[in-house]
Amino acid sequence: MRDEVSEVAFRLFSEQGFDKTTVEQIAAHAGLSRTTFFRYFGTKEELVLGKMNEFGPRLAAALAARPAEERSWEALRRSFDVITESTADEPQPFLNLMRLLNDACALMTRQWEKTQGWHSLLVPEITRRLGGDPESSGDLRAHALVGSAISCLDAATDAWTATGGATPLSELLDQAMGVLVEPVT
Template identity: 65%
Template sequence: MADPTKTPSTPAPPKRASLRERTRAAMRAEVSDVAFRLFAEQGFENTTVEQIAAAAGLSRTTFFRYFGTKEEVVLGRVGEYGRQVADALAARPADESPWYALRRAFDVITEAGPGRPGSPADMVRLLSQACVLMTRHWEKTQGWHSMIAPEVARRLGESAGPVTDMRANALTAAAISCLDAATDAWIATGGTASLSDLADQAMGCLHETGHTPE
């Protein structure tokens, strides 16, 4: 029994990033935007680290304080989108099925067209230009899995355990694969098709066969 003489402890507020961390994040974002502008103008392969650094007003050495490689500029944005998908999934209505909630969470990617440096559409185009990026993009999107699967497990509404985790992992992997299939088809059309419609079709294939939970 709780001691009535003791005042319930108040949860500690979330730790705020230090000024140094916020400054570093802001600089990374600025350099990333500059890089994506150059990628769009010149292509990924034709853009050098020296050009990115000069356009951002940095030395080559300073560039490497924020990004280990040119590829990391792109892949860092991929990781950001993974976090956005996870946040969007957690914000979906509780009564939605896991599969539908996953599809709608992907809207942060499928409905965000070109218009700003590093948009999902521009990022997909870049990935299609460089094989090394495609390989590392696949590795990066697998990192999305660990961000998304716990929320899928929660939405399954079952007691925690190996079976629930298995189902959540299977659904998450299937959804990410459907998004990959949709982006591959989108690239094949030269970006003329609707990525959102293609994602609907890809995820709808599994839904229609009854292989996803209602």
């Protein structure tokens, strides 16, 4: 049911824009009451950003699964394959999501908050890889690496969206992350 409601909502968003589409319209087009809509989604924003929530734990699991001897920067890059691979086969849904995020300021802010939340999931593993205590959140090196990697992902995603996915997201991410050199092992 969540997928069906999301499909209806994204169609309405593309026709009317995010801000002009109401919960009532989404519910009516999906054959639901407003109350039922809120059983599935806490807010209209959650309907859009729900997939972003899923990426954080998946990124952390992918990072933890990387070979122990792999450098931290490369491990971060490879963990982002969780995102780049999901856009490779069917880029249009992710392109639509990114365009929607760019068009609605409130969504962009919430999406930024979610990606910033990835820090707390990724920093412990990078701290461990750098020889520190993963229970301690004070390793500046780990914070800098994770923050830089997420910024590279944001830059690559922006470029990918601007070109309509003409260049694969994975290539753009390689370019963005290739600009920076990992200062620590």
